[in-house]
Amino acid sequence: MAYLDHAATTPMLPEAIAAMTAQIAVTGNASSLHAAGRRARRTVEEARETLAESLGARPSEVVFTSGGTEADNLAVKGLYWARRDAEPARRRVLASPVEHHAVLDAVHWLGEHEGATVEYLPVDAHGRVHPGALREAIERNPDDVALATVMWANNEIGTIQPVRELADVAAEFGVPLHADAVQAYGQIPVDFAASGLAAATVSGHKIGGPYGIGALLLAREHSPVPVLHGGGQERHVRSGTLDVPAIAAFAVAGEYAAEHRARFAAEIGALRDDLVTAVRSAVPEAILGGDPAPGGRLPANAHFTFPGCEGDSLLLLLDAQGIECSTGSACTAGVAQPSHVLLATGTDPDLARGTLRFSLGHTSTKADVDAVAAAIGPAVDRARTAGLS
């Protein structure tokens, strides 16, 4: 079995499993005042400090959520509501068109139901937002912008955005910038303080932690309107009893990710390069997605377009040989559509249907790459015969 879908989820680290199982049998609500509560709170706060440290944030800037989707929703909706409430004219939301659906659909919803005007920022052929494009969009009317959101690194094609430069532009106009850093975390340096961002999203299960836990890094001067109301936990921004075992395990994974990031990136990057070389030599017409420059893309991401093939067919053929990867685009109803990311980069819609994303992770080996090298040529031949039905 060759598991090459780490961007979907990556196996939990043994250390994180140990931390989680150690906590799961322990009673204590972190909001309680008694000894059990104090013990739970101590665990949560130590985890918060560890995570903050690994992300260049202050502990008070870590707001725990149920995962990346909730953190994205809280940032986008919460910041929009807060800004609009303070200044009713601020209804313009600027978003890159290559965002994850957790951002894209939240932004769209604001447009449909909350009076927002959504503007999608132009991207280049690699899916990158140029700071000049953000400046141009804001300058059209700096007084009506509620927020901007541009993901740190793309989940499909791996392109890394110039977050610092974008944040500088946004800061000039006092516009809060949010970045979904779910894919970036653990692969490239994510330093919240140095980024200049107002908010950033991270998730546990993409870095070897458990499912169902994530965080919004939130600069202290921002108070988004909550999506979830209740007991007032997490700076009154996110109510709900804290998931102590998940938080403890998340912190272990976060600490591990920060400590091993450089070595991981170098090793996994080399393996990824081997995979790219192997696929290109088996299928010379394969098109590498995203920024081809090593510094411009996530080290664990390899994205290809295979002309004349349907991604679903390739997926089926590779799955039958024990190779697990993804077409890169989400499909909740099960019907694969051309990826919005590729369409935004100007890819022809027919071409955009023939994509595969291989994403490597901490358990990836040379054997995984060899399996792909052996299988991809015949699979592409076969999928091409089946065509774009």
Next chain:
Amino acid sequence: MTLTETPQRPEPSPRPLRVLAAMSGGVDSAVAAARAAEAGHDVTGVHLALSANPQSFRTGARGCCTIEDSRDARRAADVIGIPFYVWDLAERFREDVVEDFVAEYEAGRTPNPCLRCNEKIKFAALLDKALALGFDAVVTGHYAKVIVKEDGTRELHRASDMAKDQSYVLGVLDDRQLAHAMFPLGDTLTTKEEIRAEAEQRGLAVAKKPDSHDICFIADGDTQGFLAARLGKAEGEIVDESGAVVGTHEGAYGYTIGQRKGLRIGTPAPDGKPRYVLDISPVDNTVTVGPAAALDVTGLTAIKPRWCGAAPTGPGTYTAQLRAHGGETEVTADLVDGALHVSFTEPVRGVAPGQAIVLYDGTRVVGSATIATTERVTAGV
């Protein structure tokens, strides 16, 4: 049959095949896939997304009216332990089945979309893609039997249980299509309740799911409304056999030969007996009605014949089925210049152009053709 017995295979295979099971989300196709897997075949499940309803907002996915069915099919595949995919054949389905359905009604005929779907989608678009991807056959939950002769040729037969037989809607399959078809339910001499019990036993949650009878792309079952929305209102006259106007209609396409209900005729017939649709004339948008006896048909001509095996070389005697769930009737048929000329031993009532005639030799499907014209006992219509 009890579940401890091994179900008989309609198609005993010398080697395990790589097969693609079309899974609608219903109980029959789920049990068919499970039986194929249990027989040792390498089964992959696929749900066909056939309907393209726009959904609110998904840039990377899109909704369809079959999300629920797709979920049920996926759940069944997970329980059986086979890979599962959803294939989008909505465009092909729209072109080959839905548009054909509308055009046929518009032309005054009565189409059978399930048959068209088998011919053009399940055993064409789906089968072709399956073969290209290295599969050997398509598995469906149809009740029909494929018998492999000693010389390797294949015959399509009625299911063991005549009450559930679906060979009529498979009569359009040719040799090549038949060679790559697998119907694991065809030998089942069981009631639907027993199929449900088997599904239950296998842990398939679809065991209790109600049967679907309606046309899948007309979710509310309102065929008239569907056609009216597509073709618009076209008021015209309802006349009797003498040509006298007895009522009006809002579109001749909304009627089927033999139809009795919903005619909304103001004046009663002179003999006081019920009147039926005898003829639909799209050219002058007129519907002709008359007594039941005027529906009696002695023969018909059918076009676009397809044969399971060699085409007959001279006149022959067969049993024929003229509509889904219809009974059998004895006929003599001959192929003349590519058209099938059929005479009935006894007159039959209510034969609608556009429907298929499927010819049988005993339980064996000989071939099928699309009914083009009929010969009535009563002249003048």
